[in-house]
Amino acid sequence: NQLTHVTLTNYSKSEESRELIQKALLENDFMKHLEASQILTIMDCMYPTTLAQGCCVIQEGDDGSTVYVLEEGSVDVTKGEQKLCTIEPGKVFGELAILYNCTRTATVTALTDIKLWAIDRQGFQTIMMRTGLLKHSNY
Numbered sequence: 001n002q003l004t005h006v007t008l009t010n011y012s013k014s015e016e017s018r019e020l021i022q023k024a025l026l027e028n029d030f031m032k033h034l035e036a037s038q039i040l041t042i043m044d045c046m047y048p049t050t051l052a053q054g055c056c057v058i059q060e061g062d063d064g065s066t067v068y069v070l071e072e073g074s075v076d077v078t079k080g081e082q083k084l085c086t087i088e089p090g091k092v093f094g095e096l097a098i099l100y101n102c103t104r105t106a107t108v109t110a111l112t113d114i115k116l117w118a119i120d121r122q123g124f125q126t127i128m129m130r131t132g133l134l135k136h137s138n139y
């Protein structure tokens, strides 16, 4: 499988950022069941990105391929005309499209200038897949 040939890149982070990302992953209902080593590898592979106030981070209905952890600022989550919630730093978002292989379930808009950590589908799936392969080879 081609995922076994993907090179994962580590992005250096402050200790504060490492803690924020790990905590966010461990608090997320869909991520918290991952193994500790997977959480650490996802954290290592997340890359930094910034967006200005008012920018659309995620558009409902799009094909999505990135999972985010919010580090600074806040974002609004809306579905159609309806506001669902405001997300504050230390939270994961954008996980549903990758985990369920569906289109983006909501729109996410930057309420302030924001700083994010991100990981793309390929890296995310490689981490899931490798752990599976390693386990399999242990039998």
Ligand code: CMP
Pocket: 058, 064, 077, 084, 085, 092, 093, 094, 095, 096, 097, 098, 103, 104, 105, 106, 107, 108
């Ligand atoms: P995803 O569907 O990939 O992209 C939109 C994101 O908004 C979604 O993942 C969740 O992370 C987030 N989201 C969707 N619905 C809600 C909700 N009801 N409350 C909080 N966050 C949500």
